[in-house]
Amino acid sequence: MTAGGAVSPGRAVSPGRAVAPGGAVSPGGPIPSGSGPLARCVAVTCRFGQLTAVDQVDLRVNSGEIVGLLGANGAGKTTLIRLLLGLLPASEGEVALFGAEPSRETRRRIGYLPQGLGLYDDLTPAENLEFSAAVFGGGRDGDKPPGLPAALRSYGDTVVGSLPLGVQRRVAFAQVLSHRPDLLILDEPTSGVDPLGRARLWDTITDAAAAGAGVLVTTHHLEEAGECGRLVIMAGGAVVAHGAAAEIIGAARVSVVTAASWTAAFTALERAGLLVALAGRSLRVPGSAPEEVRRALGGIDASVQEAPATLEERFFQLTLSTSGTGAAR
């Protein structure tokens, strides 16, 4: 909630705020007056027979903000995305995009990057973009679509299928952004990318948000959650936590064990039935206070201290207690 969205682009921008001046103007026309959230789900449920894939989910994505959607496989993330794309009808509740029901018109204003990148392997990067522009009717208001960034033009006539994966990913990003979408939906956009490449992709994502787009992004890697202004964590089809990373972590603590021999400590804690995770040469024990850990260690020479939980550790607490699989682990 900072004033001046450009300064801290990852932060939530107040819902009433219009698209940033000079930002992404939608080819589908201006955002309806009194623009609320770009995407909004209210108590949305989606059932497949007996299975409730999405259960009473509330979600909103505002202009200028990056919302991270986290959850294990089967938590309902993909179904929720399909609901937003208009590929699935909600069984109950309301899905609104740009204030209207999902439709072909709303789809035009969305940039969707699927996990498989959604490129045609036997077309060149430029041909992929031209095709996408034709499909989306990009530039129908006389505006030419941005086309291929200079750095990607050097690949000329090489078809996408023959390009390195990192380049393919950049082409896919260029394609997704080429019709200047108001809402970006990115499904694991940085999978397999090296750290510098990932930092650059996040630059692109953050630039799009700073220019007024709303971004909904899924990731399995919680280190990326720091780039999101707000997180939504799903488990068993429901939202189990939402807010900034620090809010979600809250006061959760773990015990950290530093021992001369981590292997001996690991074996002892395992025998005592505690949940133990290796981190470098120390061990982290979520859900157990230092006294309990010391008891389990018995005579093993080790120091046990309490430390704030990481987002990942908090994530497990939230998702395992919900999905009911905690006992199995």
Next chain:
Amino acid sequence: MTGSPGGVSGPPGGVSGPPGGVSGQPGGVSRPRGGASRPPGGVNGPAGGGAGLTGDGTRPVSWGLREVSVWHQNSPALDRVSLAATAGQVTAVVGGDGAGKTTLLRCLAGAQAPGTGQVSRPDARQIGYLPASSGIYPDLTVAENLAFRAAAYGLTAARAREQAAEYLGRAGLATARDRLAGQLSGGMRQKLGMIAAMVHRPQLLVLDEPSTGVDPVSRSDLWWLIARAAAGGSAVVFSTSYLDEAERAAIVLALDDGRELAIGTPEEIVAAIPGTLRAVTERPAAQDERRAWRRGGRWRIWDPPGSGAGAGEPIRPDLQDAVTIAALARELQLAGELQLAGGAA
């Protein structure tokens, strides 16, 4: 069985490529003391020293690669990379697609011969290898996959069942014993592949991107299996494209374009980074932009040594910053825009 038969070094004149190697490229930023072939010291590892690639009986055994290069056509997939794999220790190889991770792990596991350089590994029956394809039979059940693998490694049926039961139970796969492996979810398949690779408690366990595409819950099971293998005495080497995961290993090797970008404990890699790092809230000016990236809603700017830091809040780099800086420095060196004295800090 624990010896390294024939030195297992690369066959002279095998797979290979341009004689004289590919040199002249600026080195990675951090090229720490003594190179990677020295088994890294530490709390649990061997105490420092210049021990080479083999154990001496009193220290944990160490396997590894020394100055290994592999060429695909005329470009190096691996360029003089060294890495030690120490018993009871977890080592991470981190990099993006095409960085050389798979080639390195294949050389280490014996699935591929190095072009030049040496590889030291235990007898094949003492190696567990999870290839990127997870290496399981889709038309066998979970239990059949493990029974087959255990038999191949010469385990008795009883011993194999006992070992498999422990791992399956802990990894949340106990109820999937009779399911066809081909019908498992990605995360379950990876867990099965990993259990199949470690069911015979190998001395060397090599895992190619075990967690790619795996959700955080299954990933924590995979991490338990990794820790379990190392606690049982295996030397574990795994690859990943994520630094938060690499940071959980004792030793990290960052690869870029087949070359070592950085190696050491996470603390050592951070300490070896030249220059300084600062954070600003506004988009950096043009002269800084090439050395800047966004993180956590702010911009990080790296200032090489001697350039004098500009405005902003000084930041202590973490591993993610450090590897990003190393990649950036290499990119700028290759573009001729940066000279670092001696090619290293």
